[in-house]
Amino acid sequence: MSHILLINPKVHSASQSARVNALMSVSFPTSIAYLAGYLLKFQIEVTVVDEYVHPLDFETLSGMLLQLKEPRIVGISTVTLTASRAYELASWIKRATPDTVVIVGGIHATVVPDEVLAQPGVDLVVRGEGELVLKELVDRILAGMDPGNGVPGVSHRLEGTVVHNPLPPFLADLDEIPSIPFHLFAQHKERYSNFGVILGSRGCPYPCTFCSARSMSGMKYRFHSVERMLTDIRLLVRTYGQRTIHLIDDNIAVHKRHFMELCAGIIGEGLHLEASFQGSLRGDDARDDVLTMAKKANFSIIYFGLETGSERLMQVIRKKETVADVVDAIHRTHRHGIATGTTIIFGLPTETRKDRWDCMRLVRTLPLASVRFNTLAPYPGTQVYDELMAQNKITFKKDMVNFNVQYLWQGDDIPYVPDGNNRLELIFDTMFANLSFYLSPRGLRQIFTRSMAGGNVVKIKNKWYLDPSEALKMYLMFQYLFLRFLSVSVRMLFERSN
Ligand code: B12
Ligand code: SF4
Known part of the structure; x- marks a missing residue:
C-alpha cells in the first residue's frame, strides 16, 4: 500500500x-x-x-x-x-x-x-x-x-493569495535520476508503441519560437552518461524483449562526442544486432561521421524537423538552421541507408499560400519514409504564443481542445490563421499535403509495410489488411478523413465562388 x-x-x-x-x-x-x-x-x-x-x-x-x-x-x-x-x-x-x-x-x-x-x-x-x-x-x-x-x-495559495516560489536550479547530473521503473508499466507493455523508450538528455540550446520544451527543461543541454543509457537499453532489449528503442530526446546529437560514444557502446555490446534505434536530429547536427556511426549502431529511422520549405520562414521561427541544411541532411541520411521522417508546420506567422505549395513540392522531392503536415498550435510558454496573444490573434475553444496540431481534421476553429490567409484554404492545403503523401504509391507502401505512419502517430497492426477488425478501423478512419476533406473542399470552393 x-x-x-x-x-x-x-x-x-x-x-x-x-x-x-x-x-x-x-x-x-x-x-x-x-x-x-x-x-x-x-x-x-x-x-x-x-x-x-x-x-x-x-x-x-x-x-x-x-x-x-x-x-x-x-x-x-x-x-x-x-x-x-x-x-x-x-x-x-x-x-x-x-x-x-x-x-x-x-x-x-x-x-x-x-x-x-x-x-x-x-x-x-x-x-x-x-x-x-x-x-x-x-x-x-x-x-x-x-x-x-x-x-x-x-x-x-497562502492566505488567499497565489505565491510562486522561485524555480530550483536544474539538476546538473541527470544520472541522479534513476532509470524508469519499467516493471510498474510492464503489464501494458504491448499497448505502448514505444515501451522501449529512452530519454538520454534534457534541455535544448535553440530558440525556436513555436517550441515550449525549453520552458520545462531549460536551455542547457544535459545528458545521461553512456554507461547509464546502455544499462537502460540492455534492460529494455534483454529483459523486456524490445526490438525498437525510441530515443525521445529533442535532439540526439547536440553533443557529438557523446552520441558517437553511445553508438560505439551499442555496437561494442552487440545491442545493434538485437534492436534497431530511432531518434530526432537537427539537420545541422547530421554530419556524415554522425550518420555513419548511427547506421553502424542500427538506427533505422531518423526524424528531422523541417517545419517549412521557406528560408524566410525558417528565420521567422528562429530555427537557427536553414531549409537547405535540413534537406541536405535528409538526402545524406537516406544515402547512408537510414530512413527519414519529418514534420512540417503550416500556418506560421507571415506564411503565404505560395509558401505552403512550394513546401509541398519540396517535400515530394525528398526521400522521406514518414511526414506529417500540422498546423501551428501556439502553445503557452512559446514566443509565438506571447506575440500572437499580444495581437489578440489566437482562437481559443473551451478547454483549448483546438490546440491539437491535427485539429484541422476535427473542426475549422484551428487556433491561428496567419494574416492574409483564408482559414479553409489553410485547412485544405494541410489536409491535401497529408493525403497526397499517404495516398501516393510511396505513402501507400508505408501504410502496407510499416506499422507506424504519420510521424509515429498512427499505429497500424502489421498486415492489418488480413485482420477484419483492424481493416474496419482503417476503413472508418479513412471514411471519416475523406468526408471531412470533402466538406472542407466544397465549402472552400463555395466561398471562393461568392
Ligand atoms: C517525446 C515527446 C512526444 C512523443 C512521445 C511522448 C512520450 N511520452 O513518449 C509523442 C510524439 C507521442 C508526443 C505527442 C504529443 N506531444 Co509531445 N513531446 C515529446 C517531448 C519531446 C518529450 C516529452 C518527455 O517525455 N519528456 C520527459 C519527461 C520526463 O519530462 P516531462 O514530461 O516534462 O515531465 C517532467 C516535468 O514536466 C514534471 N512533471 C510532469 N508531470 C508532473 C506531474 C507532477 C505531479 C509533478 C510534481 C511534476 C510533473 O516532472 C517530470 C520529470 O522531470 C516533449 C518536449 C520535451 N522536451 O519535453 C514534447 C511535448 C511535451 N509535446 C508536446 C505536444 C504538443 C504534443 C502533442 C499534443 C502533439 C499534438 N498531437 O498536438 C502530442 C500529445 C501527447 C499526449 N498524449 O500528451 C508539447 C507540449 C506543449 C503543451 N503545452 O502541451 C511539447 C512540450 C513539445 C513542444 N512542441 O513544445 N510527444
Ligand atoms: S524545436 Fe527542437 S531545436 Fe527547436 S527549441 Fe524545440 S527542441 Fe530545441
Whole structure:
C-alpha cells in the first residue's frame, strides 16, 4: 500500500475524432514514470495510472483513493491537451476524499500555473522538472508539515493569495535520476508503441519560437552518461524483449562526442544486432561521421524537423538552421541507408499560400519514409504564443481542445490563421499535403509495410489488411478523413465562388 498515486490523464476527446483515436498509437507515459522512479529510489512506494491503458471513472478512482494510506497524495501530469481532464480528475478526487493533497505538474502547469491553481481541486502546482520537488513535497506531507511554503518550484495559495516560489536550479547530473521503473508499466507493455523508450538528455540550446520544451527543461543541454543509457537499453532489449528503442530526446546529437560514444557502446555490446534505434536530429547536427556511426549502431529511422520549405520562414521561427541544411541532411541520411521522417508546420506567422505549395513540392522531392503536415498550435510558454496573444490573434475553444496540431481534421476553429490567409484554404492545403503523401504509391507502401505512419502517430497492426477488425478501423478512419476533406473542399470552393 502506498500513499501516492500518480496519474497520466488522457487527451480531451473533443480534440480528435474517435475514429482517428481508434488507431492512435499509445505513448509511454514518461513523465509519471520518471517521477515514480525517483520516489522509489528513496523507498517511497507509489501507484501509477496511465489513463490511456486504464481509463478512470469516478467509481474506479474513488476505489483507488480509498486503497491509499493516509495522508493521501495524488500527482497529476499535464500537457495543454490533457489539462481539462486533469482538472476533472482533481475535482473527483476532492469529492471522493477531500483530504487528499492534489499536486499538478508538467508543461501546462509550468507555463500557466495561475490557471491550474485556480481549479477548485488543485492544492499545489509544481513548475519545471518534478523529481526533486515532488520528493520534497511528499516528505513534508508525510511529516505533517506545510507542504508548499518555501519549496522551490512550487506554486501555492497562502492566505488567499497565489505565491510562486522561485524555480530550483536544474539538476546538473541527470544520472541522479534513476532509470524508469519499467516493471510498474510492464503489464501494458504491448499497448505502448514505444515501451522501449529512452530519454538520454534534457534541455535544448535553440530558440525556436513555436517550441515550449525549453520552458520545462531549460536551455542547457544535459545528458545521461553512456554507461547509464546502455544499462537502460540492455534492460529494455534483454529483459523486456524490445526490438525498437525510441530515443525521445529533442535532439540526439547536440553533443557529438557523446552520441558517437553511445553508438560505439551499442555496437561494442552487440545491442545493434538485437534492436534497431530511432531518434530526432537537427539537420545541422547530421554530419556524415554522425550518420555513419548511427547506421553502424542500427538506427533505422531518423526524424528531422523541417517545419517549412521557406528560408524566410525558417528565420521567422528562429530555427537557427536553414531549409537547405535540413534537406541536405535528409538526402545524406537516406544515402547512408537510414530512413527519414519529418514534420512540417503550416500556418506560421507571415506564411503565404505560395509558401505552403512550394513546401509541398519540396517535400515530394525528398526521400522521406514518414511526414506529417500540422498546423501551428501556439502553445503557452512559446514566443509565438506571447506575440500572437499580444495581437489578440489566437482562437481559443473551451478547454483549448483546438490546440491539437491535427485539429484541422476535427473542426475549422484551428487556433491561428496567419494574416492574409483564408482559414479553409489553410485547412485544405494541410489536409491535401497529408493525403497526397499517404495516398501516393510511396505513402501507400508505408501504410502496407510499416506499422507506424504519420510521424509515429498512427499505429497500424502489421498486415492489418488480413485482420477484419483492424481493416474496419482503417476503413472508418479513412471514411471519416475523406468526408471531412470533402466538406472542407466544397465549402472552400463555395466561398471562393461568392
Ligand atoms: C517525446 C515527446 C512526444 C512523443 C512521445 C511522448 C512520450 N511520452 O513518449 C509523442 C510524439 C507521442 C508526443 C505527442 C504529443 N506531444 Co509531445 N513531446 C515529446 C517531448 C519531446 C518529450 C516529452 C518527455 O517525455 N519528456 C520527459 C519527461 C520526463 O519530462 P516531462 O514530461 O516534462 O515531465 C517532467 C516535468 O514536466 C514534471 N512533471 C510532469 N508531470 C508532473 C506531474 C507532477 C505531479 C509533478 C510534481 C511534476 C510533473 O516532472 C517530470 C520529470 O522531470 C516533449 C518536449 C520535451 N522536451 O519535453 C514534447 C511535448 C511535451 N509535446 C508536446 C505536444 C504538443 C504534443 C502533442 C499534443 C502533439 C499534438 N498531437 O498536438 C502530442 C500529445 C501527447 C499526449 N498524449 O500528451 C508539447 C507540449 C506543449 C503543451 N503545452 O502541451 C511539447 C512540450 C513539445 C513542444 N512542441 O513544445 N510527444
Ligand atoms: S524545436 Fe527542437 S531545436 Fe527547436 S527549441 Fe524545440 S527542441 Fe530545441
